[in-house]
Amino acid sequence: MENMHLRDAQGKPINYVRFSVTDRCNLKCFYCVPEDGICHATQDQMLSMDEIQRTLKILHQLGVRKIRMTGGEPLARRGIGRLIRLASAMGFDDIAMTTNGVLLPKFAGLLRECGLRRVNISLDTLHPERFTHITGVDSFKQVWEGIKAAQENGLHPIKINAVAIKGVNDDEIADFVALTRDHHISVRFIEYMPAGVPEHYNPNQFISVAQMLEQVQERFHIEPLQRETFSTASMYRIIGGQGTFGFISPVSEHFCHSCNRLRITADGKIKTCLFSRHEHDFLHMLRNQSVDDATLAKYFIKVAAAKVAENSDMYAGSRNMTRIGG
Numbered sequence: 001m002e003n004m005h006l007r008d009a010q011g012k013p014i015n016y017v018r019f020s021v022t023d024r025c026n027l028k029c030f031y032c033v034p035e036d037g038i039c040h041a042t043q044d045q046m047l048s049m050d051e052i053q054r055t056l057k058i059l060h061q062l063g064v065r066k067i068r069m070t071g072g073e074p075l076a077r078r079g080i081g082r083l084i085r086l087a088s089a090m091g092f093d094d095i096a097m098t099t100n101g102v103l104l105p106k107f108a109g110l111l112r113e114c115g116l117r118r119v120n121i122s123l124d125t126l127h128p129e130r131f132t133h134i135t136g137v138d139s140f141k142q143v144w145e146g147i148k149a150a151q152e153n154g155l156h157p158i159k160i161n162a163v164a165i166k167g168v169n170d171d172e173i174a175d176f177v178a179l180t181r182d183h184h185i186s187v188r189f190i191e192y193m194p195a196g197v198p199e200h201y202n203p204n205q206f207i208s209v210a211q212m213l214e215q216v217q218e219r220f221h222i223e224p225l226q227r228e229t230f231s232t233a234s235m236y237r238i239i240g241g242q243g244t245f246g247f248i249s250p251v252s253e254h255f256c257h258s259c260n261r262l263r264i265t266a267d268g269k270i271k272t273c274l275f276s277r278h279e280h281d282f283l284h285m286l287r288n289q290s291v292d293d294a295t296l297a298k299y300f301i302k303v304a305a306a307k308v309a310e311n312s313d314m315y316a317g318s319r320n321m322t323r324i325g326g
């Protein structure tokens with residue numbers, strides 16, 4: 001069965017799939033969604049629950065061991081609990097979710113019960129009014145409650161992802177890091193990419209990992225941690241601190257050499273890279289009754305085998321971040 005596993009063009013295993021279960025979102029982060037909104041897939045263009053289930057089963061057979069549910073906002077997809085339960089029963093080693101956290105107060109318990117192990121929560125600011133400015137919605141309190149609900153329901157580890165943007169939240173980097181001194185959480189700062197809404201991207205708002213690190217070192221004594229294989233982040237700890245913090249640097253120091261992932265969009269396309277222009281449509285295959293699982297599996301293998309380590313033009317992607325899932 002080894003040769004039936006997903007491998008990239010260099011023969012490296014692909015064992016992580018980021019699955020976008022919806023292109024809809026209850027927030028409108030300015031760096032992710034254009035002001036005039038996005039063109040959503042119609043119900044019929046979206047993978048149904050059964051189609052997602054079938055795809056997950058094939059991916060598991062092809063050696064995928066880590067699944068991340070993303071969106072849009074994954075908690076806005078009806079039936080997300082059932083989906084987690086199904087994925088859980090298939091035997092993936094790691095089932096995670098990237099969420100804006102707004103609906104976590106309502107869903108954290110159910111998600112844990114359905115087999116979700118952990119969540120990464122996107123939160124760019126610790127100031128409620130700033131949150132509203134960034135996301136267009138007054139929901140800071142819900143996200144904060146959501147983090148607590150995730151903790152109380154045993155979702156662990158909890159990672160908070162913050163996109164660092166100069167003039168927007170770069171004065172909060174050390175405050176976020178301070179949270180990791182007394183709490184068992186991980187905070188990761190993501191470099192601002194032109195991938196979301198390229199036409200509104202202002203390169204002057206970019207702040208690099210090196211600049212962020214400098215700010216943190218001015219306030220704390222820190223130590224680097226061993227980088228986990230395939231991890232997107234370089235991690236640190238305040239000496240003596242409970243939690244950890246780190247940096248995801250797709251712009252200043254990309255990590256494509258260790259890329260072990262594919263992306264699946266809510267409308268049934270495979271993307272071999274976050275920034276790739278080309279998409280591989282398998283929706284029509286899923287809906288063609290003469291295409292069996294073995295044929296679909298071969299298609300996935302072929303697509304994966306064409307994946308090269310790429311950090312191609314970040315401005316050239318095929319769709320908004322909210323329609324990819326980060």
Ligand SMILES: Nc1nc2c(ncn2[C@@H]2O[C@H](COP(=O)(O)OP(=O)(O)OP(=O)(O)O)[C@@H](O)[C@H]2O)c(=O)[nH]1
Binds near residue numbers: 068233325
């Ligand atoms: N360029 C690039 N950026 C990525 C990639 N994976 C994740 N990111 C960025 O990092 C952000 C956070 O990723 P997460 O959704 O938390 O996933 P992850 O970092 O794989 O999470 P863990 O499994 O917990 O390590 C994403 O929203 C992207 O902005 C990748 O393959 N390439």
Ligand SMILES: C[S@@+](CC[C@H](N)C(=O)[O-])C[C@H]1O[C@@H](n2cnc3c(N)ncnc32)[C@H](O)[C@@H]1O
Binds near residue numbers: 163196
């Ligand atoms: C597209 S969202 C989807 C999942 C969920 N709605 C959330 O926000 O966690 C996934 C991640 O992409 C990140 N993201 C979106 N646009 C970005 C950009 N232009 N640069 C860096 N990260 C971005 C978000 O901050 C978020 O952490």
Ligand code: SF4
Binds near residue numbers: 028029032033100321
């Ligand atoms: S980053 Fe996530 S929460 Fe914000 S608009 Fe994009 S998809 Fe929605």
Ligand code: SF4
Binds near residue numbers: 255273309310312
């Ligand atoms: S830019 Fe593309 S190849 Fe590089 S790590 Fe991200 S998804 Fe992988």
